[in-house]
Amino acid sequence: MKITYLGTGTSQGIPIIGSTHPVCLSENIKDKRLRVSVLIEINGKNIVIDCGPDFRQQMLTNPIPRLDAIVFTHEHSDHTAGLDDIRPFFFKQGAINLYGNERVFNSLKQRFAYIFETENKYPGAPDVVLNPIKNKPFMVNGISIIPIRVLHNTLPVFGYRIENFAYITDVKTVPDEELHKLKNLEVLTISALRIEPHASHFNLEEALSFVEKVKPKKAYFTHISHLLGFHDEVESQLPDHIHLAYDNLKITL
Template sequence: MKITFLGTGTSQGIPVIGSTHPVCMSDDPKDKRLRVSILVECETETFVIDCGPDFRTQLLANPVNHIDGVVFTHEHSDHIAGLDDIRPFYFRQGDVSLYAEDRVIEALKKRYHYMFVTENKYPGVPTFDIHQLINKPFNLKQTTITPIQVYHGKLPVFGYRIHDFAYITDAKTIPDEELKKLEGLDVLVLNALREEPHHSHLNIEEALEIIKKVKPKKTYFTHISHYMGFHAEVEESLPKNVHLAYDNLTLEL
């Protein structure tokens, strides 16, 4: 299984528009972060988790000709705003499969009403094969995916486990029964926004406490703000089995 980090930034991305923060002015490409998404390439399936506003740019940098589905964590703009850029896949392969819980599907229908109408639909608009998720394992073709219920402040969102890899973004708290789903991981991807506390995201200290509980072999932080600091400096300060992810990083599992 191959994992590609399409984006590792928070909702504004890095650099932030108009910002003169030193990290936003950095020349290090690892300090430039698009909105969070990953590309998952299994032996028989290729899919993405979330498609935010940078989706087109991300897939031009990491080209694929076919995707078997888009799996959504939640309905915030930085995770869904690239759905219209699914069209090239639709033109080649027909209906695109979407995987999300009911609340997220309803949000997609409101935001992209022109895609979901059943009458007088505009020509060329994609159509979807919708899979409604609950907090139970499901199959994306031949790949089994286990949802992990976490809380983004008070909003319930899904992380996902695929084999011995798990991906969690936009979490602030993770219930104990969901932490059990993270046992025995080779790689955990976990959000860590910055050093200072935040009302709906884990900061770096809180994320490290979760790592101590679930003990993955290796962890990569994502959904990173410019307030975290320079990539190179933060990377040096982390435990040896914990790293900052960066855009276009690939992992082979």
Template sequence: MKITFLGTGTSQGIPIIGSKHPVCLSQNSKDKRLRVSVMIEWDDYRYIVDCGPDFRQQMLRHDVDRIDGILFTHEHNDHVIGLDDIRPFYFRQSDISVYAEDRVIGELKKRFEYVFQEENKYPGAPTLDVNLVDIESFKLKNMQVQPIRVYHNKLPVFGYRMNDFAYVTDAKTIPDSEMEKLKGLKVLVLNALRLKPHHSHFNLEEALEIISILKPEKAYLTHISHLLGFHDDVEAELPDNVHLAYDNLQIQI
């Protein structure tokens, strides 16, 4: 399984428009972060988790010409608003499979009404193969996927576990029952927004505490804001098995 970090930034990305913060002015490519997303590939299959406002740029950057589907964690714009840019894939492949819980599909129908129209549909609009996700595991081709219920403040969000890999973003709390589903991992990807506490995201201290409990072989931190600090400075202070993810990083599991 190959994991590509398409974006590792928070909702505004880094640099933030007009910001003079030192991290936003950094010339280190690892300090430049598009909105958060990963691409997961195994055998001949390729899936994306979330498609935010940078989706088109991410697909062009990695020369992606085909995807098998998109899994959504939740409905916030930085995770869904790039959905219209699936059209080039749709024109070549026909229906595109998407996976999300019922509430998220409902929000997509509000924002992309033209995609879900059944009558008098505009011929240039894509058609989606909608697959509803709940807490039960499901199959993606030959891969078993276990949704992980976490909470983004009070908003229910899904993370996903595939074999020994798990991806959890936009979490502030993880129930004990879901923590059990995250044990025995080779790689855990977890959000860590900044140094100071935040009402709906783990800060660095909280993320490291979760990692110390779960004990994955390796952990990568994502959904990072400029307030976490310079990539190289933060990376140097992390435990040996924990790393800051950065845009375009690829790992093999």
């Protein structure tokens, strides 16, 4: 299994438009973060978790010949706004499989109504196949995926486990009953927004505490804002088994 971090930034990305914050002005490529998404290549299949507004750029930087599925964590724009950019895959391979809960699909139907038209559909719009999921394991092309239900402030959000890799973003609370799904992980990816506390995201201290609780062999932080600080400075202060993810980082499990 190969993991590519397509984007590791928060909802505005880094740099933020018009910002003069030092991190936004950094010339270090690791301080430039697109909206959060990850590509999982496993058993010859390509699965993307979340499809944000930078999806086109991410796919040009990390080209794949086929997109087998998009799995959504939740409906917020930085995780869904790139849906129209699946069209090149649709033109090559046909309808694209989407996985998410019913609330996410209802949001997509409102925001991308032209994709879901049943009569007089515009011929350039992509076709999708909706695969509703709940908080129980499901299969994507023979690959088992385990949802992990967490809270983004009060909004239920899904993280996902595939084999010994888990990916959780936009998290503030992880219910105790979900923790068993995170045992014996090779790699945990978890969001760490900034230094100061936030109402709907782990800050750095909370992310570090959660890694200590779950005890994966390695952890990578994502969904990072400019307020976390410079990549190299923060990375140098982390324990040896914990790292900041950065755009286009590839790891193999």
